[in-house]
């Protein structure tokens with residue numbers, strides 16, 4: 001049967017598909033696809049087809065699995081779907097949605113959603129988040145906006161939002177930017193258009209082993225030394241979340257130099273939630289400008305989690321050094 005004019009509901013695990021079991025005092029992924037569809041008005045549910053992809057907690061997913069998911073989503077729109085809702089876990093929604101956005105070249109909207117509370121808890125956000133996601137995925141106004149996240153009456157651009165709280169129903173936000181749309185009753189009210197970064201669609205699979213290292217007060221060089229001396233050569237790239245505008249402890253420098261010499265791309269970003277590598281002209285050891293002289297890539301205003309995914313995508317696409325640097329700085 002044709003899926004033309006329909007929306008795909010892709011089940012990708014997380015709390016939104018869970019119920020609380022008081023006997024075992026645990027949340028279990030026992031919500032069936034039919035049950036989820038029953039949260040929606042019948043006429044909407046009738047225009048949805050379900051893709052039961054995976055029922056795992058989102059902390060079990062990987063970059064490679066998310067790129068497999070992107071393939072499934074692409075096939076779904078090529079086969080005629082008008083939009084897609086991905087119901088997943090909140091823990092890695094931010095990264096799964098961002099990675100999907102880096103690859104998503106179709107105009108059809110992809111809406112990621114999740115729930116903070118299991119669907120059978122009082123005040124659960126599961127059914128309202130699903131309902132509003134479905135409305136957004138059917139909305140022509142969301143075409144061309146790339147990947148969005150729908151949570152608590154708002155739509156956020158995948159490239160702007162972040163999980164700012166772990167246990168609130170309003171745990172996602174887009175600091176300094178705000179949502180791109182909101183719901184007024186059942187109507188999607190577009191607030192602004194967001195320019196999207198270059199899409200590297202179908203240009204190879206993302207690199208598997210890109211690590212992220214967080215600088216912290218007085219942290220010694222053990223971790224970076226370990227990564228730099230990886231004999232098996234499994235590391236594809238490294239992102240460093242540096243202090244302030246991208247500075248690191250001086251003891252890290254010899255190891256970073258070794259990584260660069262061994263042709264492992266290293267990207268420096270700021271660990272500040274609203275940070276950027278643009279900073280004052282320092283000359284002290286380990287500062288951002290000195291790192292660039294060594295051959296480290298500039299992560300600009302990307303959050304460390306975003307830089308890691310961009311690096312994985314760029315390495316998979318085989319970008320040159322120059323192209324990679326431009327891609328990391330593209331807003």
Ligand SMILES: NC(=O)C[C@H](N)C(=O)O
Nearest residue numbers: 014015057058089090091
């Ligand atoms: N609220 C959630 O979905 C959290 C859950 N642990 C997850 O799979 O991400």
